[in-house]
Amino acid sequence: MSVQVVAMQDHRTAAICGLTVPVTDLSSLFHRQPIERFEPGRAIFWEGDEAADVFEVADGMLRALRLLGDGRRIIVGFLRPGDLLGVSLKERYLYTVEAISLVQLRRFPRRRFEDEVARHSNLQQQLFARLRDEMTAAQDQAVLLSRRSxxxxxxxxxxxxxxxxxxxxxxxxxxxxxxxxxxxxxxxxxxxxxxxxxxxxxxxxxxxxxxxxxxxxxxxxxxxxxxxxxxxxxxxxxxxxxxxxxxxx
Missing domain, CATH: 1.10.10.10 (Winged helix-like DNA-binding domain superfamily/Winged helix DNA-binding domain)
Structure with missing residues (x-):
């Protein structure tokens, strides 16, 4: 997807009887976070907002977009269940993300997310792999836009x-x-x-x-x-x- 969209494998680890959820993969970080619902057309965050949270898409579809100075809109990707949004090396979100359908998300504070990734080498490897896949997807979109007809x-x-x-x-x-x-x-x-x-x-x-x-x-x-x-x-x-x-x- 785009630079802030990271596809995740859907391997969830259940929390039983209030015990701590083992951090086995990126998705497990979000498992105990409450579901937040967003109506179609609602923005999750805006380009330039402080990147305070990382989100996991639980259900629905969203669009990631940028607005040009002349008011034109460029959609850089579509997000689906299992994607992360808001992951960035920047302090502010690079894109605006809006709900296309009724969307369900889980929110995780960005600083805590970064701390957890830093503490677990397996999460670092997974995040690196997702970012690498994301860059490949961005290249694929560039090729798509270059098509002749x-x-x-x-x-x-x-x-x-x-x-x-x-x-x-x-x-x-x-x-x-x-x-x-x-x-x-x-x-x-x-x-x-x-x-x-x-x-x-x-x-x-x-x-x-x-x-x-x-x-x-x-x-x-x-x-x-x-x-x-x-x-x-x-x-x-x-x-x-x-x-x-x-x-x-």
């Missing part, structure tokens, strides 16, 4: 969202974010995103009967599009099925 960008985005699902055995890809969120993440306009989704749907590559999910119908074709295949084998049919019209909404 809207079709390449969107096909890669759908495949990326599918890879982050709990299981890849289903062809349904959940998209809790809005079309504008997708556009701001991919460096496109919302009109181009909607038009490209409709193009995929009318060609039979995907079905998009709902606003917050798609169903991949032709996985190999989607992968070919992600790789920049410009062949005409997926050209949309003349008559678009009515149920696909929602894709352009």
């Amino acid at each position: 809207a079709e390449e960008k969107l096909a890669n985005f759908f495949l990326m969202m599918r890879r982050t699902e709990n299981s890849q055995r289903t062809s349904v890809v959940d998209l809790p974010m809005t079309r504008l969120d997708i556009a701001d993440y991919l460096g496109m306009t919302i009109e181009t995103v909607s038009r490209t989704i409709t193009k995929f749907a009318t060609s039979g590559v995907i079905a998009a009967p709902e606003r917050r999910s798609i169903t991949v119908l032709k996985m190999e074709t989607l992968r070919s599009l992600a790789d920049g295949d410009e062949s005409g084998q997926w050209v949309p049919s003349r008559i678009a099925p009515a149920r696909y019209a929602a894709a352009s909404a």
Whole structure:
């Protein structure tokens, strides 16, 4: 994800009868912290705020974003259950993080987090590994933004969202974010995103009967599009099925 988003393995250690929770992994630090709920659209923290806490995402999806001087918004990543946010070498948050859906988080004071990591070598190794994975993800986004066409960008985005699902055995890809969120993440306009989704749907590559999910119908074709295949084998049919019209909404 972005510089402040660290994916964690979901290996939780239970606390029994009030005993101290063993610090076996990063997630165990958050296990006994209370759940906090955030409504869609609410900011968890703002870019430039003092980085006083680290958060674990328990449920829901969030977006990490930056605002440019001219008011434009750039989304740098999406956060899901099992991610950490607020981890930084800086004293202030680098991004604004907002809830997309109803979100549940656990909060841990940053200073205590740093002390615990410093005391346990296994946590240091885990944190380093997550930061390394995060940098790789940031590089992947840079490659995604460099793609030539809207079709390449969107096909890669759908495949990326599918890879982050709990299981890849289903062809349904959940998209809790809005079309504008997708556009701001991919460096496109919302009109181009909607038009490209409709193009995929009318060609039979995907079905998009709902606003917050798609169903991949032709996985190999989607992968070919992600790789920049410009062949005409997926050209949309003349008559678009009515149920696909929602894709352009």
